[in-house]
């Protein structure tokens with residue numbers, strides 16, 4: 001079963017308007033942020049095992065901890081974070097398609113599919129929002145087959161090598177992109 005969750009829409013008084021970054025639009029009457037302030041984070045295969053899987057490479061932080069940290073940071077930055085993990089390429093393609101018109105940016109760690117998946121690349125291209133590719137490890141310090149990414153040339157940017165922090169850096173970058181596109 002894919003793991004999916006959505007961050008709370010928090011009020012951050014210090015930031016004024018419901019924690020929204022300056023220049024972004026306010027919360028809709030339905031209580032949901034407008035689409036531009038929603039960021040989807042997708043984790044690919046085997047990332048559900050973070051914490052126990054090759055901790056010398058991927059660290060000891062679990063995926064649940066990463067998702068919690070992302071939602072917390074999302075609240076601070078004024079963006080709603082949704083997260084999704086699947087071991088299946090088709091489920092990832094389906095989730096990307098489902099996000100069409102719903103999100104302002106996509107953060108994705110396709111894990112092993114990074115190196116092989118034309119289907120995920122095509123889905124990412126089809127939704128036409130900025131995409132940030134994330135890896136926990138610096139793939140260029142690893143085996144040559146990890147050096148190729150099917151997303152590299154269509155991603156807005158790529159962040160790798162900082163363990164769980166790679167995701168948090170990507171979320172900051174994504175939130176900045178949304179602010180830029182809201183101006």
Ligand code: DQA
Nearest residue numbers: 109111112134135136137146
């Ligand atoms: C990874 C790197 C990939 O090569 C690998 O297959 C993964 C994780 C990373 O986050 O470092 O599963 O994407």
